[in-house]
Amino acid sequence: MPEWINISGIREKITDTSAEEVTLSHIDKIRNSRTYGFSAINEKAVEQAKEIDSRKTDSPLAGVPIAIKDNISTLGIPTTCSSKILEGYVPPYNAHVIERLVDAGAVILGKTKMDEFAMGSSTETCCEGPALNPWDTERVAGGSSGGSAAAVASGEAPVALGSDTGGSVRSPASFCGIVALKPTYGTVSRYGLIAYANSLEQIGPMGTCVKDVATVMDVIAGHDPRDSTSIKKDMNYSKSIEKDINGMKIGIPEEYLSDGINPEVQKCVWDAIHKMEDLGATWKSVSLPHTKYALSSYYIIAMSEASSNLARFDGTRYGLRAEGENWHVMASRTRAEGFGDEVKRRILLGTYALSAGYHDKYYLKALKVRTLVKGDFDRALSETDVLMGPTMPDIAFKLGEKIKDPLSLYLTDVNTVPVNLAGVPSISVPCGFADKMPVGLQIIGRHFDEESILRAAYSFEQNTDHHKKRPEGVR
Amino acid sequence: MAYNNPDGVMIGLEIHVQLNRLKTKMFCGCSTQYHNSQPNTHVCPVCMGLPGALPVINEGAVEASMKVGLALNCEVTDRTQFHRKNYYYPDLPKGYQVSQYDYPIVSNGKVVIEGEDGELVVRIRRAHMEEDPGKMVHMGTIDKSRGTLIDYNRSGMALLEIVTEPDLRSPKEARRFLDKLRNILEYLDVFDSNLEGSMRVDANISIGGGSRTEVKNISSHKGAERALIYEIMRQKNLLRRGGVVTMETRHFDEARGVTTSMRTKEEEHDYRYFPEPDLVPLKVKDRTSRLLDTLPELPDARRDRFVSQYGVPEMHAKALTSDIKVADFYEMVAEKVDPKVAATWVADVLKGELNYRDLTVKSFNVEDMVKIIQMVIDDRITDRSGVEVIRTMLDSGGIPMDIVQQKGLMKAEDSVVSSAVDEAIKENAAAVEDYMQGKEQSMNFLVGQVMKKTRGRADPQTVREMIISRIK
Ligand SMILES: [Zn+2]
Numbered sequence: 001m002p003e004w005i006n007i008s009g010i011r012e013k014i015t016d017t018s019a020e021e022v023t024l025s026h027i028d029k030i031r032n033s034r035t036y037g038f039s040a041i042n043e044k045a046v047e048q049a050k051e052i053d054s055r056k057t058d059s060p061l062a063g064v065p066i067a068i069k070d071n072i073s074t075l076g077i078p079t080t081c082s083s084k085i086l087e088g089y090v091p092p093y094n095a096h097v098i099e100r101l102v103d104a105g106a107v108i109l110g111k112t113k114m115d116e117f118a119m120g121s122s123t124e125t126c127c128e129g130p131a132l133n134p135w136d137t138e139r140v141a142g143g144s145s146g147g148s149a150a151a152v153a154s155g156e157a158p159v160a161l162g163s164d165t166g167g168s169v170r171s172p173a174s175f176c177g178i179v180a181l182k183p184t185y186g187t188v189s190r191y192g193l194i195a196y197a198n199s200l201e202q203i204g205p206m207g208t209c210v211k212d213v214a215t216v217m218d219v220i221a222g223h224d225p226r227d228s229t230s231i232k233k234d235m236n237y238s239k240s241i242e243k244d245i246n247g248m249k250i251g252i253p254e255e256y257l258s259d260g261i262n263p264e265v266q267k268c269v270w271d272a273i274h275k276m277e278d279l280g281a282t283w284k285s286v287s288l289p290h291t292k293y294a295l296s297s298y299y300i301i302a303m304s305e306a307s308s309n310l311a312r313f314d315g316t317r318y319g320l321r322a323e324g325e326n327w328h329v330m331a332s333r334t335r336a337e338g339f340g341d342e343v344k345r346r347i348l349l350g351t352y353a354l355s356a357g358y359h360d361k362y363y364l365k366a367l368k369v370r371t372l373v374k375g376d377f378d379r380a381l382s383e384t385d386v387l388m389g390p391t392m393p394d395i396a397f398k399l400g401e402k403i404k405d406p407l408s409l410y411l412t413d414v415n416t417v418p419v420n421l422a423g424v425p426s427i428s429v430p431c432g433f434a435d436k437m438p439v440g441l442q443i444i445g446r447h448f449d450e451e452s453i454l455r456a457a458y459s460f461e462q463n464t465d466h467h468k469k470r471p472e473g474v475r
Numbered sequence: 476m477a478y479n480n481p482d483g484v485m486i487g488l489e490i491h492v493q494l495n496r497l498k499t500k501m502f503c504g505c506s507t508q509y510h511n512s513q514p515n516t517h518v519c520p521v522c523m524g525l526p527g528a529l530p531v532i533n534e535g536a537v538e539a540s541m542k543v544g545l546a547l548n549c550e551v552t553d554r555t556q557f558h559r560k561n562y563y564y565p566d567l568p569k570g571y572q573v574s575q576y577d578y579p580i581v582s583n584g585k586v587v588i589e590g591e592d593g594e595l596v597v598r599i600r601r602a603h604m605e606e607d608p609g610k611m612v613h614m615g616t617i618d619k620s621r622g623t624l625i626d627y628n629r630s631g632m633a634l635l636e637i638v639t640e641p642d643l644r645s646p647k648e649a650r651r652f653l654d655k656l657r658n659i660l661e662y663l664d665v666f667d668s669n670l671e672g673s674m675r676v677d678a679n680i681s682i683g684g685g686s687r688t689e690v691k692n693i694s695s696h697k698g699a700e701r702a703l704i705y706e707i708m709r710q711k712n713l714l715r716r717g718g719v720v721t722m723e724t725r726h727f728d729e730a731r732g733v734t735t736s737m738r739t740k741e742e743e744h745d746y747r748y749f750p751e752p753d754l755v756p757l758k759v760k761d762r763t764s765r766l767l768d769t770l771p772e773l774p775d776a777r778r779d780r781f782v783s784q785y786g787v788p789e790m791h792a793k794a795l796t797s798d799i800k801v802a803d804f805y806e807m808v809a810e811k812v813d814p815k816v817a818a819t820w821v822a823d824v825l826k827g828e829l830n831y832r833d834l835t836v837k838s839f840n841v842e843d844m845v846k847i848i849q850m851v852i853d854d855r856i857t858d859r860s861g862v863e864v865i866r867t868m869l870d871s872g873g874i875p876m877d878i879v880q881q882k883g884l885m886k887a888e889d890s891v892v893s894s895a896v897d898e899a900i901k902e903n904a905a906a907v908e909d910y911m912q913g914k915e916q917s918m919n920f921l922v923g924q925v926m927k928k929t930r931g932r933a934d935p936q937t938v939r940e941m942i943i944s945r946i947k
Contacts, residue, residue: 073527086526093520095527190753194526198752227529228754305752308561311570312524316625327565327623354561354747363749 002029002155003475007212010064010158019063023049023107026065029156030110034473035132035141037150039070041110042077049107060215060238062105067157069148070111071118072203073192074098077108081194082126082147083116085338086319095192096227097161097203097220104219109157112147116340117310118163118196120144121171121412124403125342132399133175134471135437139396142172148206149176155474159212161220163193165201166298167391167416170428173206174440175396177430177469179457180206181213184448185423186231188217189224195309197302198229200420209467210429210458214238217450233448240451241458246280248456249384255291256389256415256442268432268439269390272460276388279459286384288376290369291418297369298417299410300353300362307350313338345406370421377422381446386456389415391428391440415442425450429457430466438466478591480644483683484707487641488649488699490656491675493607494539494633496665501606501633502530502573510670514612514626522606522631524568529753532557536633537580537759539665540604541766543635544581546659546773547599553760555580557604557751562744566609566625574636575603576748580759586659587775588651591644597652598640607632610672629672641679641687646703649678653696654797658774661799669835680706683714686722690734693727702727706734777802785814794822800836801826807841812848820848820861828865838869846875853930854891860884895928896941907946918942 005013013022023045030038042048045065052063068074071081073091075098080086098108115125123146124130131150133139141150145162149172152160162169164182173180181204188203195201205216214237223232252273257266273283315321315334322337324330339347353362380387392412402409419426424447431441441460445453461467495507503521520528541551558576584599609630614621637656643649657674660666668674676699681687690706693699710720724743725734772780774796781792781802795818796802808817825844829836847864850856856864856879867878879885899921900907909917918939925938 071527073525079526081526089526091520091525091527093525093528190527191529192527195753226531228531229752304749308559308571308747308749311561311563312526312568314563314565314570316565317523317568318525328563331563331565351747354749356745356747359747359749 019049035150037147067160096189115144118144142175144168159207169204174391177438189227191226248281250283251286251384264434272431286380294418297366300366303350387444391442395437485641486643500631509628547584549581549584574605579603650700787818791818899924
């Protein structure tokens with residue numbers, strides 16, 4: 001039976017047995033998965049584990065297996081963004097985060113499913129079919145990093161990497177009852193992350209507990225000269241969680257607890273806020289008045305950037321290639337066959353938003369709204385230390401329930417996308433259950449103040465039992 | 476006389492200059508020295524546009540671009556930014572070109588050239604940085620091709636696109652502008668014009684205030700002049716037949732020397748420019764004064780210095796400084812021999828012979844030039860022989876002295892002595908008279924004069940006999 005085991009548990013196991021044993025047992029769990037989070041297993045994983053065993057290193061992730069979202073480039077391991085168009089593409093280089101993980105002794109278990117090119121909130125647009133929610137396999141795992149969340153929540157990997165463009169690590173963490181951090185924009189190098197919307201996304205760690213997320217952050221964060229948007233800043237994330245939250249000022253954005261939120265989810269969040277109060281924090285209501293425009297702004301910016309980012313997939317150099325009597329026909333057919341409906345929809349909308357005559361009306365206006373949203377956060381966080389609210393407006397929905405209605409799916413991102421527009425950090429931690437499904441609490445901080453949100457999340461976690469509950473069949 | 480531009484020709488140029496003297500490409504660490512390499516050997520994830528790869532701005536390219544801007548009397552922007560120019564083409568690995576849009580690095584400059592009627596100021600609208608695409612190689616001819624291969628070695632090379640205002644009034648002026656621009660770029664050491672594809676030109680042409688056409692695919696200065704002559708003729712003929720010039724993009728067919736329609740205004744691309752999110756805006760203005768200090772002496776300044784320092788005529792100074800390699804060559808020669816004589820030989824003779832053979836000054840060495848000029852100055856060979864030595868060296872090699880000897884170009888000893896004797900008699904009539912009066916010492920004096928003129932190469936006894944025979 002798979003089990004939830006954190007990094008320190010893994011390290012004890014390695015001491016008792018070996019990294020090879022631990023890796024083998026995880027690969028075995030993946031092969032018997034009921035949630036199908038993985039799209040590929042790293043053929044060299046066991047070899048890497050053996051190598052760690054022979055090295056006897058004590059680096060924090062030595063021998064720790066990790067699952068990687070399939071939009072993060074891995075040398076020698078297929079990287080497809082869960083898209084048919086990247087069929088057969090094997091990167092000749094490692095993403096910055098992979099280099100860091102390998103240097104720290106982590107064992108890359110394999111690649112996890114995602115919404116195609118990270119475009120979705122349920123992992124249902126994955127070209128190989130969805131990852132399932134371990135709490136109820138008839139429900140979605142969330143998205144777009146649904147495969148990573150399902151893998152961690154199913155006990156198939158103790159930690160995983162996802163990426164978050166508009167909530168893509170926080171949404172599945174909330175739906176699957178695990179922890180995930182969206183770092184401040186510029187904290188983790190995007191070198192090797194296959195872009196969906198460059199100005200919004202960050203790679204983020206996912207795990208069963210706050211401490212593990214902080215430990216992985218210590219490894220993957222830091223300046224990388226190959227990413228011009230990467231910031232020079234030294235942080236110690238694991239250390240920052242140790243302090244308590246006595247005196248911490250919490251802001252509750254009224255817009256995040258609006259009528260559209262499932263009342264049971266609201267109840268969990270209020271319980272969490274009161275728990276924080278018990279732990280010495282104070283709270284007050286704040287307003288993020290431009291929240292109602294954030295979703296439109298987010299989708300226009302993300303789709304515009306995506307329409308350009310995805311232009312390179314033309315069948316010329318790598319991945320799928322259709323037949324055609326000349327290059328333009330070949331490229332068009334490749335794109336017609338290779339991209340799924342949601343990806344095509346976003347490329348079309350993004351192309352439209354950037355076109356002459358519409359550029360100012362849509363793209364430029366969206367940028368202006370983005371500035372206003374940023375201002376909302378600056379104001380609210382000038383009088384509080386962190387903001388809290390529900391990560392998702394509801395619990396995980398049923399497979400197929402929203403996929404035919406894109407707008408209802410987009411609406412599920414309402415509380416997560418403003419964070420990406422502003423570039424601030426945010427974490428989702430389990431805060432209870434509604435209808436037997438996990439609910440996530442979102443804690444948002446100031447730019448580069450991961451410390452406060454990790455500390456708040458850790459204190460909450462250490463003083464509640466939500467994270468100790470397991471999906472059925474997981475020990 | 477003022478040039479009245481009878482057809483109202485207005486020409487503006489867009490010149491793509493490859494900053495090929497940089498060590499690395501625009502956004503990655505790949506070497507720029509790919510010209511003699513196998514295809515696709517100077518590439519990396521960034522310039523191949525592999526998924527996930529990110530660009531990093533080459534600071535060297537930024538500063539080279541600023542230097543060019545300063546040399547063209549441009550203003551440097553306070554804040555510069557890159558945009559994405561979106562279009563599909565097989566040689567464009569990302570499906571967009573990282574370029575600049577509304578924040579070009581430099582703008583509002585000017586260059587003075589020799590116009591149809593004296594100095595002409597050509598305004599520079601802007602110059603912006605961008606990356607070069609790869610190169611397509613058709614297997615077989617373009618219409619019967621078995622396929623197309625793409626070489627991405629060129630992909631990501633730093634380009635500077637320099638845009639002029641439509642201030643040029645004739646194909647000749649356009650060519651002179653391009654020559655001058657190339658010269659300035661080479662003085663700045665940011666550009667080597669000898670490498671393939673190093674300078675590509677698009678030209679906008681209108682006549683009589685009508686619509687303008689844009690001619691693309693011009694790859695040489697000669698080509699620019701030919702393309703413009705053709706296009707002006709085409710527009711004139713069209714108007715004469717009662718037609719209208721429409722705004723369109725035309726392609727220059729270098730082999731046939733004609734322009735053909737590529738696309739009309741309605742078919743123009745919408746490039747959907749937007750700020751490149753993978754790069755952050757740059758503040759560059761504070762580097763201006765440091766870069767100004769590092770600017771080398773530019774062609775116009777050097778021309779003025781040649782006139783004042785060496786006393787050479789303006790025309791020679793211009794010819795010598797219009798190519799940095801020629802100017803450097805001349806200055807080395809002028810150190811060793813009379814600078815004015817050297818100017819004539821380098822500017823009039825050597826340059827002409829090199830041009831005729833399509834050679835550069837690299838094919839000749841300074842020491843040889845000095846020797847040839849010295850022989851002429853010493854009157855050991857004639858001007859005509861000097862030219863012959865140069866021609867022989869360029870055509871079949873060899874060293875000056877050998878050529879002079881093999882071809883028997885040295886002025887015959889006898890004739891040298893003979894003319895020295897004649898001169899000595901003519902110049903010293905008094906001494907001649909004294910000798911006739913019986914003063915023997917006067918003969919010694921006259922022989923001494925001849926020895927001086929021939930630098931001791933004559934035999935005194937022979938000279939004595941020659942003098943006696945001539946004054947009797
Ligand atoms: Zn490169």
